[in-house]
Structures are given as structure tokens and as C-alpha cells.
Amino acid sequence: MITEVHFTEVHFTAPEEIMALLDGELAADRARLVTAHLEECAECREFAEILRSGAQAVLSWTLPLASANPDFGKRLADAAREVTVQERSSGISRWSAYHRRHWVAKAGVAALLVVVALISLRPMMMMKNEREASLGISPAAPTAPAPTGLNIREQLGMAGPQDRFTTNDGREEQRLSIEELKAQREALIDRLQEAQISSNLAVSPSTTLSPSPTEQSQPMIARNVALSIVVKDFDFSRGAVDAILARHHGYAASLNASTQQNAARSLQASLRVPAGELNAAVAELKSLGHVENETQAGEEVTQQHADLVARLMNSRDTEQRLQAILLQRTGKISDVLAVEQEIARVRGEIEQMEAEQKSLEHRVAFAIIDLNLAEEYKAQIGSASPSISTRLHNAVVVGYRAAVESAVGVVLFVVEYGPSAIVWLAILAPLTWFLYRRWTRATSLVS
Amino acid sequence: MLTFTQGSPEAFTELFARYQRPIDGFFRRRIADPARAEELTQETFLALLHAAKRYEPRALFRTYLYAIALKILRAHRRKAIFRAAFFGRSETTPDPTRQDATETGLWVRRAVAQLEATDREILLLREFEQLSYAEIADLLQLPINTVRSRLFRARIALRELLNPSSSAAAAPDPAQATSPGGNPQMMAEKGQRA
Numbered sequence: 001m002i003t004e005v006h007f008t009e010v011h012f013t014a015p016e017e018i019m020a021l022l023d024g025e026l027a028a029d030r031a032r033l034v035t036a037h038l039e040e041c042a043e044c045r046e047f048a049e050i051l052r053s054g055a056q057a058v059l060s061w062t063l064p065l066a067s068a069n070p071d072f073g074k075r076l077a078d079a080a081r082e083v084t085v086q087e088r089s090s091g092i093s094r095w096s097a098y099h100r101r102h103w104v105a106k107a108g109v110a111a112l113l114v115v116v117a118l119i120s121l122r123p124m125m126m127m128k129n130e131r132e133a134s135l136g137i138s139p140a141a142p143t144a145p146a147p148t149g150l151n152i153r154e155q156l157g158m159a160g161p162q163d164r165f166t167t168n169d170g171r172e173e174q175r176l177s178i179e180e181l182k183a184q185r186e187a188l189i190d191r192l193q194e195a196q197i198s199s200n201l202a203v204s205p206s207t208t209l210s211p212s213p214t215e216q217s218q219p220m221i222a223r224n225v226a227l228s229i230v231v232k233d234f235d236f237s238r239g240a241v242d243a244i245l246a247r248h249h250g251y252a253a254s255l256n257a258s259t260q261q262n263a264a265r266s267l268q269a270s271l272r273v274p275a276g277e278l279n280a281a282v283a284e285l286k287s288l289g290h291v292e293n294e295t296q297a298g299e300e301v302t303q304q305h306a307d308l309v310a311r312l313m314n315s316r317d318t319e320q321r322l323q324a325i326l327l328q329r330t331g332k333i334s335d336v337l338a339v340e341q342e343i344a345r346v347r348g349e350i351e352q353m354e355a356e357q358k359s360l361e362h363r364v365a366f367a368i369i370d371l372n373l374a375e376e377y378k379a380q381i382g383s384a385s386p387s388i389s390t391r392l393h394n395a396v397v398v399g400y401r402a403a404v405e406s407a408v409g410v411v412l413f414v415v416e417y418g419p420s421a422i423v424w425l426a427i428l429a430p431l432t433w434f435l436y437r438r439w440t441r442a443t444s445l446v447s
Numbered sequence: 448m449l450t451f452t453q454g455s456p457e458a459f460t461e462l463f464a465r466y467q468r469p470i471d472g473f474f475r476r477r478i479a480d481p482a483r484a485e486e487l488t489q490e491t492f493l494a495l496l497h498a499a500k501r502y503e504p505r506a507l508f509r510t511y512l513y514a515i516a517l518k519i520l521r522a523h524r525r526k527a528i529f530r531a532a533f534f535g536r537s538e539t540t541p542d543p544t545r546q547d548a549t550e551t552g553l554w555v556r557r558a559v560a561q562l563e564a565t566d567r568e569i570l571l572l573r574e575f576e577q578l579s580y581a582e583i584a585d586l587l588q589l590p591i592n593t594v595r596s597r598l599f600r601a602r603i604a605l606r607e608l609l610n611p612s613s614s615a616a617a618a619p620d621p622a623q624a625t626s627p628g629g630n631p632q633m634m635a636e637k638g639q640r641a
Binding site for chain 1: 451456459460463464467472475476489492493496499527528529530531532533552553555556559570573574579580595596598599602605606609610
């Protein structure tokens with residue numbers, strides 16, 4: 001490349017500036033100076049001539065006249081006219097044109113959103129329908145008479161001047177706004193649910209701790225309540241729970257209290273309360289603080305209990321008959337032994353069923369309250385915390401362990417995956433090298 | 448272009464008539480196959496037509512048009528490289544004898560082809576498309592001083608390639624060359640000598 005200097009003098013301009021001057025790209029003040037220098041410096045003038053002749057040589061590369069496709073020019077003019085006409089006739093903005101182009105994508109997104117909404121709403125709708133069905137209320141027929149002879153809302157003290165339900169005495173339905181109707185309907189459902197729970201509790205054999213199954217003509221329901229309560233005074237609430245249990249003749253089946261330092265304290269307990277006193281006990285527990293979550297469930301075990309009692313009676317009859325056979329009949333020793341074995345088997349079954357019966361009756365007699373008590377934690381400035389030296393020591397130990405663990409982890413990783421990596425490298429490296437060579441060769445060919 | 452976007456289709460026809468030959472030359476100097484060059488020219492004007500709605504006069508129209516052409520050229524080169532690498536098909540080259548008969552200055556073409564890619568592009572844009580340094584810098588996303596120095600380098604290299612015997616010809620040494628405002632003392636000495 002020509003970069004050697006054959007000038008005998010020091011020049012006051014860079015060669016690039018001479019080139020820029022010839023190209024008309026030099027600022028006016030510098031152009032004046034460079035022009036003046038060119039007038040004085042023969043070598044720079046010669047260099048300028050070299051540049052000019054080089055440019056002339058380059059421009060000798062001419063192309064023949066292109067045989068342009070006349071059809072394309074005509075089609076392009078038509079397309080330009082069409083574009084202009086479309087713009088005029090539609091008058092649609094760029095934004096709407098963009099949206100029009102992407103309507104398929106947007107329709108797909110909308111359909112996806114609808115499907116997601118339906119999927120997410122379906123369980124809620126099903127739960128609502130089940131709840132209403134269990135209460136005997138059809139959402140499609142809000143004007144249906146209440147199941148009892150009287151208006152049930154009157155019984156619940158909710159009947160007002162704007163009651164939309166038709167009463168049995170022929171009062172006409174009054175028109176209300178949709179929002180009011182919905183609100184009243186939700187309130188009615190809640191009240192009915194509570195009323196049903198109360199009635200279930202009332203008819204459950206809860207007043208006696210060991211109800212007689214033969215006297216059970218009403219449904220047996222095992223109650224289960226879950227409560228999550230946030231309390232301000234944890235110590236007081238902890239004592240209050242014990243007091244409530246004592247007052248309602250209940251007990252704690254399990255209790256787990258967590259009192260960590262500098263953290264909110266909590267208590268998880270599984271309480272057993274006589275079913276008849278469940279409502280009162282729950283109400284007192286709820287008064288301890290803010291209820292965050294409450295769940296009530298009831299399992300009807302009437303059929304299961306009746307079946308168990310019947311099987312127990314049969315087994316007892318069988319046992320009596322076997323004992324009569326053993327006492328009254330005579331026979332071989334083997335026969336006697338067989339009868340005794342059969343008596344032992346039946347006796348075992350009877351005892352097992354008696355235990356099941358007791359357990360079942362206990363579940364009905366004692367409702368379960370799963371209580372989760374959490375403290376509303378407030379951090380305290382003066383709370384005791386580990387000293388700085390202890391924390392420093394712990395940090396050093398933890399850091400040391402982490403360093404060792406990470407080093408061991410790296411070694412394990414290399415040992416575990418190293419052989420596989422070597423194998424794959426051996427397979428892929430030649431292929432990659434081959435593709436790279438072809439790529440570079442193609443690049444050089446094309447450019 | 449603004450006239451066209453405001454609803455005059457004749458304006459686009461005028462644009463096509465004015466720039467069809469320069470754009471065709473742009474592609475024919477960079478692609479060996481004239482037929483393919485013509486296709487790319489057509490693609491450029493079609494792209495211009497479709498992009499007319501988004502046109503904003505932030506730069507010279509010429510720069511805008513050459514930016515589209517450059518983008519189409521790069522896409523063509525990418526595809527050609529891909530085809531050559533994976534299908535073993537290189538760009539179809541025209542018959543050299545026929546080309547010699549119609550195209551002058553083939554030695555210039557061969558010399559230009561030996562330049563470094565960016566230097567070559569800058570040289571072509573300057574010499575044949577007559578773009579200013581600023582426009583080239585804008586198109587190639589380079590600083591304007593880089594454009595100037597690379598253009599200088601390309602011109603010197605091209606001269607050597609075209610005329611190897613003239614290696615004695617020289618450019619002033621940049622190390623010895625100083626800007627007129629950069630060394631007033633030497634300027635004064637020079638003035639006294641004059």
C-alpha cells in the first residue's frame with residue numbers, strides 16, 4: 001500500500017484533508033488553508049492530482065444501460081395508484097390499519113382469554129350451584145316459594161318491605177334493582193346456611209357424650225371447623241383458649257406453639273369440643289382476634305353407624321348361638337375345637353366393631369376445631385439479638401461451609417458430567433469445525 | 448415522497464423514473480448477476496411503496512432509499528451465504544464474455560472486489576452513489592471520521608491495485624502532516640519562507 005512519504009518538507013495538512021477538499025467535504029476555513037497550502041506545495045498538488053486521476057479511473061467502470069422491464073414500471077404505477085386510492089377511500093388511520101392487519105392474532109388472544117376465564121370461573125359456578133342446591137334454592141327461579149309453609153326469611157327476621165320473594169299469602173313481588181336482588185339473595189343464602197348448620201348441630205347427639213345408637217332416629221353428623229385467627233395479645237389468647245376449652249368441657253387433642261425470637265408467635269391446635277357447645281366455643285374463639293379464615297364442614301355418618309350396629313347385633317347373636325352349641329352339643333374334640341375357634345373369631349369381630357362404633361360416636365359427640373392462632377407481630381427495638389462477634393463468627397463459619405460446598409459441588413459436577421461432555425465434544429467439534437469452514441468459504445465466495 | 452404520501456400516485460412514478468437507474472446501478476455494481484440485480488431493484492421500490500405510510504422526512508430521501516436498498520442487499524447476501532454453506536450453491540455468475548462485451552472498466556471491478564468489505568462499500572457509495580460523508584456514516588452506522596479515513600485508505604489501496612507500477616507515488620505522511628491550525632509556529636516559518 002502506498003503510505004511511504006517522499007516529501008522533503010513538513011506539510012501543514014493531512015492527506016485526508018486534501019481528499020476531503022477534493023470531495024467538497026472540508027469546512028470552509030480549513031478548505032481555505034488547505035487550498036493555500038496546495039498553491040505553495042508542489043508535492044501536495046501532485047498528490048491531489050493522483051487522487052483526481054484515481055477517481056477518474058474508478059469512474060471508468062461504467063455499466064451498460066439497463067434494459068428495465070417496462071411492465072414493472074407500469075405495475076408499480078398501478079400499485080401506487082391503488083395504495084393511494086385505498087388510503088383515500090377507507091380513510092382509516094395507520095393505527096387501525098395496523099390493527100386490521102393483526103386481527104387474526106387479536107382474535108386468537110381474545111379466544112384464549114375467554115377460554116381461560118371460563119375455565120377459572122367454572123369451579124366457582126359449580127360451588128355456587130352446589131351450595132344453592134343443598135339449600136333447596138334454585139337461582140333460576142328466585143320467585144319460588146320457600147320450602148317451608150311460611151316465608152323462611154320472615155323466620156330469619158330478614159323480611160322487609162323490599163322482599164322480592166313471593167309469600168304464601170299472595171303478596172305481590174316488588175321490583176328491585178338487580179344489585180339489590182343479588183345482595184339480598186346472597187344474604188339469604190348465608191343465613192340459610194347458618195340456620196342449617198345450627199339445626200344439624202341441634203339434632204346431632206351432642207348433649208350426651210355417649211349416645212345410645214338404638215335411640216338415634218336423627219341424623220348423626222361429625223362436625224369439623226377450621227379457624228385461622230390473628231391476635232394482638234398472644235399470651236392472653238393462649239390462656240383464653242385453655243379457658244374456653246375448660247368452660248365448654250373440651251380438650252386439646254394436639255397443640256403446637258411456636259415462640260421464636262424476633263418473629264411472630266403462632267399456635268396450631270386440634271381441639272375437641274362437645275358438638276352441642278360447638279357454636280358457643282367457636283364464637284368465643286373468634287372473639288379472640290381477627291378471623292382470617294373460617295371453614296366449617298359436616299360429615300353425615302348415620303348410615304355408617306346404622307350398618308355398624310346391625311352387623312354388631314348379628315355377630316352377637318352368632319356368638320350366643322355358638323356358645324349354646326358348645327354347651328349343649330357333644331361330639332368329637334375336633335368339632336369342639338372348631339366351634340371354639342369360630343367363637344374366638346366372632347368375638348374378635350365384635351370387639352373391633354365395638355371400637356369402631358365408639359370411635360364413630362365420639363366423632364359425632366365431639367366436634368373438631370382446627371385452630372391456627374398467629375400473633376400480630378410488632379418488631380421491638382430493644383429485642384435481644386446476637387452480638388456482633390457472634391454474628392461475625394457465624395458468618396465466617398457459614399461462608400467457609402459455603403465455599404467448601406461450592407468447591408465440592410464443582411468437583412462433583414466435573415466428575416459427573418465431564419465424561420459426557422468430552423464424548424459430546426468429540427462428536428460435535430468436527431461437525432462444528434466443518435460447518436464453520438463451509439460458512440467462511442461461502443462468505444468469501446459471496447462477498 | 449411527501450407528495451405521494453399526501454395522495455398523488457404520479458409522484459411515486461416520478462420517483463421511480465428518477466431513481467430507478469441509480470438503484471439498478473447500486474445493485475449491479477455489488478451483485479454479479481444482472482437479472483438478480485434487477486429483481487432487487489424492483490424489491491426496493493416495492494418496499495418503498497409499502498413503507499410509504501410510515502415515511503417520515505427525517506433525512507434526505509436519497510439516504511432513505513439507499514438505506515432500503517442496503518437492507519435488501521444484506522438480506523440477499525445472507526441468503527446467498529446460507530445457500531452456499533448448506534446447499535453448496537453459490538451465486539449464479541453471468542457469462543463473463545458477454546459481460547465483457549457490455550461492461551467497461553472490468554479491471555476496476557476486479558480491483559474493487561479485492562478491497563476490504565467496509566472500505567469497498569464506502570468507496571462505492573462515495574464514487575458512484577455520490578453520497579456525502581455524513582450520509583455514508585448515517586447509512587453504515589459509522590463515525591464520520593472513520594468514513595473519511597476508510598475512504599482514504601480504500602482510494603490509496605485501489606490506486607495500488609489498479610496501477611502497481613506506481614508504487615513510487617506517494618501520499619504525504621500523516622505523521623508529518625499537521626493541521627493548519629495545529630502548529631502555528633511551523634505555519635509562521637512556512638510563511639516566512641514563502
